[in-house]
Amino acid sequence: MKKYETTFVLDSVLDNDSIEKEIKKVSDVITNSGGNIIKSEKWGIKRFAYPIAGKQQGFYTYIVFEGSPKTPQELEKIYKLNEACLRFLTVIHSGEEISAVTEKKPEVTTGAK
Template sequence: MRLYETTFITDSQLPEIEIEAEIKRVEDLIKSNGGEIVETQRWGLRRLAYEIEKRRQGYYAHFLYQALPAVPALLDASFKVNEKIMRHLTVVSEINLEERARQIAEGIAPYRAVLPDEPRFGGHGRRDRRSEQEDN
């Protein structure tokens, strides 16, 4: 079994009961196909980077689970026919479960962003270019 992460965004206009029902439905689909839920996170209402279906906000839910490779395909098919799900993404996770369990036991915040020391794409951004030009 592999470790996967799935995040989906539901319509922010849905009642809390329906959002919880969608989360439960995803958990049940994973479990009924031999998967094991490691963690479910409710990220709540968040502003979208761009409008989706004329909505500016969505409710985010995130799942970390172990499953056979067929399960993400089943989730994908399920999300595509479900009008309540606006967007979804599933990736193979690179999280070390032993390290994750230790972090939870120590109370360390999950999924903290780790910023690289150097810029990722070679540039330092517009401000740095201006200051470089002033130096010349």
């Protein structure tokens, strides 16, 4: 089985119970197709750079999973049929964890004496 990662954006007007149901639907598709979820993160509500379907923000969810090559196709079907899903992307997981880069800027001192 290959490792995949999927990120999907739900309409932010959904209440917490509805968001949980939508995430469960995605999880069920993965597990029912013989896959297993490695990591699941709720990134919460984020503002879009531009309006999507007339919306200014959405609820982001990120899942890393193992599955058969048909699993991403099944996920795409449910994403497209779900009106609450504004955007989605499923790719093969590279195996590398992406971490936020935080560089400490060197302190600049003025030479004024």
